[in-house]
Amino acid sequence: MNESAATERAVIEPAATAPVVSAAHDAADGTASPKPRGDTFWHRGGRLALGLILPLALVIGWEFAVRTGLAQGRLMPPPSRIAATLHDLAASGDLWMHVQATLVRVALGFAFGALAGIAAGALTGALPTARHILDPTLQALRAVPSLAWVPLFILWLGILETPKVTLIAVGVFFPVYIGVAGAIASVDRKLIEVGRIFRLSKLQLARRILLPAVLPATLTALRTGLGLGFLFVVAAELMGASEGLGYLLIDGQQFSKADQILAAIIAFAILGKLADAVLVAVTRPLTRWQDTARETL
Amino acid sequence: MLTLDSLSKTYSDGTRALERIDLAVPQGEIVALIGGSGCGKTTLLRLVAGLDRASEGRIVLDGERIAEPHPGVGLVFQEPRLLPWLDVADNVGFGLGHLPRAERKARITHALDMVGLAEHAGRWPRELSGGQQQRVSIARAFVANPRVLLLDEPFSALDAFTRKDLHGHLLALWQETKPTILIVTHDVGEAVALADRAVVMRPKPGRLDDAIPLALARPRDPASPHSEAATRRILAALDRSLKPAQAAAPTEAAQWW
Ligand SMILES: Nc1ncnc2c1ncn2[C@@H]1O[C@H](COP(=O)(O)OP(=O)(O)OP(=O)(O)O)[C@@H](O)[C@H]1O
Ligand SMILES: [Mg+2]
Numbered sequence: 001m002n003e004s005a006a007t008e009r010a011v012i013e014p015a016a017t018a019p020v021v022s023a024a025h026d027a028a029d030g031t032a033s034p035k036p037r038g039d040t041f042w043h044r045g046g047r048l049a050l051g052l053i054l055p056l057a058l059v060i061g062w063e064f065a066v067r068t069g070l071a072q073g074r075l076m077p078p079p080s081r082i083a084a085t086l087h088d089l090a091a092s093g094d095l096w097m098h099v100q101a102t103l104v105r106v107a108l109g110f111a112f113g114a115l116a117g118i119a120a121g122a123l124t125g126a127l128p129t130a131r132h133i134l135d136p137t138l139q140a141l142r143a144v145p146s147l148a149w150v151p152l153f154i155l156w157l158g159i160l161e162t163p164k165v166t167l168i169a170v171g172v173f174f175p176v177y178i179g180v181a182g183a184i185a186s187v188d189r190k191l192i193e194v195g196r197i198f199r200l201s202k203l204q205l206a207r208r209i210l211l212p213a214v215l216p217a218t219l220t221a222l223r224t225g226l227g228l229g230f231l232f233v234v235a236a237e238l239m240g241a242s243e244g245l246g247y248l249l250i251d252g253q254q255f256s257k258a259d260q261i262l263a264a265i266i267a268f269a270i271l272g273k274l275a276d277a278v279l280v281a282v283t284r285p286l287t288r289w290q291d292t293a294r295e296t297l
Numbered sequence: 298m299l300t301l302d303s304l305s306k307t308y309s310d311g312t313r314a315l316e317r318i319d320l321a322v323p324q325g326e327i328v329a330l331i332g333g334s335g336c337g338k339t340t341l342l343r344l345v346a347g348l349d350r351a352s353e354g355r356i357v358l359d360g361e362r363i364a365e366p367h368p369g370v371g372l373v374f375q376e377p378r379l380l381p382w383l384d385v386a387d388n389v390g391f392g393l394g395h396l397p398r399a400e401r402k403a404r405i406t407h408a409l410d411m412v413g414l415a416e417h418a419g420r421w422p423r424e425l426s427g428g429q430q431q432r433v434s435i436a437r438a439f440v441a442n443p444r445v446l447l448l449d450e451p452f453s454a455l456d457a458f459t460r461k462d463l464h465g466h467l468l469a470l471w472q473e474t475k476p477t478i479l480i481v482t483h484d485v486g487e488a489v490a491l492a493d494r495a496v497v498m499r500p501k502p503g504r505l506d507d508a509i510p511l512a513l514a515r516p517r518d519p520a521s522p523h524s525e526a527a528t529r530r531i532l533a534a535l536d537r538s539l540k541p542a543q544a545a546a547p548t549e550a551a552q553w554w
Contacts, residue, residue: 193348194378198392198441199366208391212382289382289421 077259085259101244109168121180164236171232172225179221183214304354313502314340325475329488337503338481346372371443377430379422386418408436428459448480506538
């Protein structure tokens with residue numbers, strides 16, 4: 001049985017009987033052209049226009065409704081009045097002052113929170129002992145809604161800038177910490193073995209394999225953190241401030257200036273979007289190699 | 298000369314993956330390791346590569362004992378394992394960090410030429426086909442000029458045509474520096490096409506069962522009577538190696554892979 005079964009298999013074995021077509025194969029894959037750009041300028045423009053239809057319709061509709069007396073403009077002022085308010089604020093220089101105050105708070109809180117989050121995430125991701133010591137406590141603290149800290153921070157740190165920045169930093173810290181620690185824990189062991197085969201030292205391994213491997217997840221975590229930074233700056237400024245976009249909100253509520261509230265909200269939206277876009281643009285070159293649908297986010 | 302001296306490996310869960318392996322491979326020989334699934338082929342390569350520690354016995358390369366990754370030993374994994382954040386050229390040059398820039402560049406260019414990927418140097422790994430990625434990983438191992446090159450089923454995921462093409466690239470690279478090559482394969486035709494000797498392994502625990510010399514001239518023609526005779530001998534040895542262990546299930550012998 002041995003011999004006959006053996007010959008049968010030898011014939012079935014493709015590599016043994018394969019004709020020589022490798023030349024054709026080589027030519028076929030040798031002609032690969034440089035990547036074509038999938039979306040053209042017009043495609044992008046078209047998508048943008050499509051996204052603008054709904055907000056524009058709402059704006060025009062509301063303006064029309066108020067002008068024709070179909071709706072009351074007191075609590076929900078028409079777009080033209082909001083625009084005028086924004087324009088006045090900008091012309092007097094107040095808008096810039098408030099934006100600046102808010103941005104400085106977000107930037108400081110984000111910087112502290114992100115640095116602490118990266119440090120803690122790297123530590124617990126790299127050292128199991130550190131993870132066993134730190135992670136349970138941090139997870140427990142994460143369960144506390146961040147706004148619950150506000151009274152304590154005010155008690156400890158007063159009502160000036162420090163508690164505001166601290167609150168923002170706390171809000172930024174957790175998503176960054178979770179993201180970085182998770183990214184390090186999920187680095188592909190197979191790639192680390194490539195580093196071992198080439199005898200990289202611990203430091204080289206961290207720099208040449210771990211760091212690039214965790215970069216995309218870290219940047220995503222930073223984006224989430226930045227978003228939360230804007231969330232918490234509102235909370236921080238609502239708890240008492242004499243300047244900042246959050247102050248405009250409170251001020252607008254106290255004096256029934258709905259147009260000012262909406263102007264501040266719009267400023268927040270633009271600011272948040274811009275900050276996010278800047279972060280993405282600055283970090284995009286670092287993750288150029290990635291095979292993901294980030295373009296569409 | 299690469300010598301395995303009664304090498305044994307028992308994993309922490311008690312699996313006896315290898316038992317008393319003795320093998321001597323003179324510099325420049327190509328040895329094909331063949332055997333059923335789970336007979337310890339990957340384990341053997343990982344020990345020689347220094348990625349895992351032997352439980353007993355020793356591995357000696359030119360008088361030097363190997364217990365951790367060694368500059369003279371290169372490994373090509375079953376998957377390409379390219380670093381996705383480096384372009385093709387930088388992947389090939391990954392192990393050359395210590396060389397001056399000019400020499401590194403020259404070596405990378407040459408290695409890419411040899412595997413037919415010269416015009417892909419600047420692309421990302423994700424833009425390559427599976428066969429191209431595997432060629433990059435072979436170039437990455439070769440470019441460091443290892444004395445011993447280990448390949449773990451490097452072509453098993455590829456179609457027969459691509460495989461044959463890569464055999465050519467591998468032999469061309471081997472011709473240049475004549476490293477010792479240990480290649481694990483499930484494909485008897487591959488062993489006959491490449492190796493000077495086919496070593497058949499036996500499972501549970503993993504042992505060397507038989508060695509079949511393949512003294513055929515290169516380049517080899519898979520359809521020649523010599524090749525077919527060699528193929529038959531290896532298949533017969535494989536059947537024998539599986540018989541005693543799986544006497545109760547004769548149908549399994551027909552699908553030993
Ligand atoms: N890390 C591990 N821990 C415990 N047992 C292991 C480990 N790796 C492999 N084994 C066991 O050791 C034996 C040999 O495994 P190995 O991967 O070397 O086989 P192989 O010959 O490469 O098989 P295949 O052809 O399927 O790749 C198997 O029984 C496997 O279950
Ligand atoms: Mg294996």
